[in-house]
Amino acid sequence: MSKTTREQLLDVAERQFAERGFYGVSIAAVADELSLTKQALLHHFRTKEKLYGSVLERISRDYEQALNDLSGQSDVETAEQLTEYLVQLAEDACRHSARTQLLMRELLDNKRRAETASTWYLQSYLETLTNRMGSLPGWSKVSSARVFARLYQLLGAINYYAISQPTLRAILGAEEADAVRSVFSSELRALLEAPVN
């Protein structure tokens, strides 16, 4: 049993939106990649915006589930667990670079697309992570703003690095880029363990 047409369309759309952005993609181009007409696509998603929204929705579902998996793991949260989660996140962000790119674009666009659907997933995601981090031994007495600042710096480092991968490979060359990648996780740990200022 193969994927449904709808899912295949979402796959292609996700990749194309990630590569060229909302305005850079035509629904005809998405449909064409599956040898369909754009009307077939419009049959599944009534408008281009709906298609884009569905792509985003699917991603946010996946993210939320990953977060739930983390939440469900245990009550006694240790620094190691959070660290490992973020290290894992970094690797996923690089592996699924299309998604990372798409979300980065969404972050850039959402001043325009304001309010509507931009906040949704980030909201609870950031909330949960901040709470987790704030309840760690070293962070319990720190202001929430400071916890959040540190967390966001880590997320920034991770996501920015993930989307930079192709560029870095071009700038540094393959071997040096791989060398960087292999030490990235351990440097990430160093940042996590850095004392509060």
Next chain:
Amino acid sequence: MSKTTREQLLDVAERQFAERGFYGVSIAAVADELSLTKQALLHHFRTKEKLYGSVLERISRDYEQALNDLSGQSDVETAEQLTEYLVQLAEDACRHSARTQLLMRELLDNKRRAETASTWYLQSYLETLTNRMGSLPGWSKVSSARVFARLYQLLGAINYYAISQPTLRAILGAEEADAVRSVFSSELRALLEAPVN
């Protein structure tokens, strides 16, 4: 003496490209904002690509100059100087958020626009900064890959945070967002001073 039309066009184009990306902007919209026709714009920049290229060129010139200012300052580089430079960079990135956004978009797009003009400014910029950091006392015995990884994480934290500003304000509310911003620099310092792993 006011700005030339050409410069005004570049200003508007820079802002619009930053907000909506290359494909999201029409040259007519740029010209319209100055009450000109799109043909007036095409008179100054022969094509849309040329306009975009000119915007990028102007930005990269400014960045290079800022870097030169850093280079010229002194030979005995101290950790404090680099730290202050990065803190300054973070504040500039937030202040000139349009530029930061545009460069982020360029980073996302340059797999497509491959090779041509994407590397240019980043190349020397990263090179210089890496060398600076690598020659600091604490980093002199560390592999270049590790130096680079740490540096790139810091740049990621800075740039990601800068472009997130409007979203964060929406998610956290103005007062909490301001609170985060006021501790951001000091947390950035903490990351810089974190020991190597």
Next chain:
DNA sequence: ATTGCGACTTACCACATGGTAGGTTGCCCG
């Protein structure tokens, strides 16, 4: 005065885009 030129304009065009309207086909269910 005339020429030349930079800075614009209106008129126009080929083309791609998102979307509508109205089929056709094949399958499942009664």
Next chain:
DNA sequence: CGGGCAACCTACCATGTGGTAAGTCGCAAT
């Protein structure tokens, strides 16, 4: 067998796009 419906299709359209062609206007140099 027949109705309904999902999943496509062809045909068409209004709009917006980047870009060309050709002209106007003011001004500075000869």
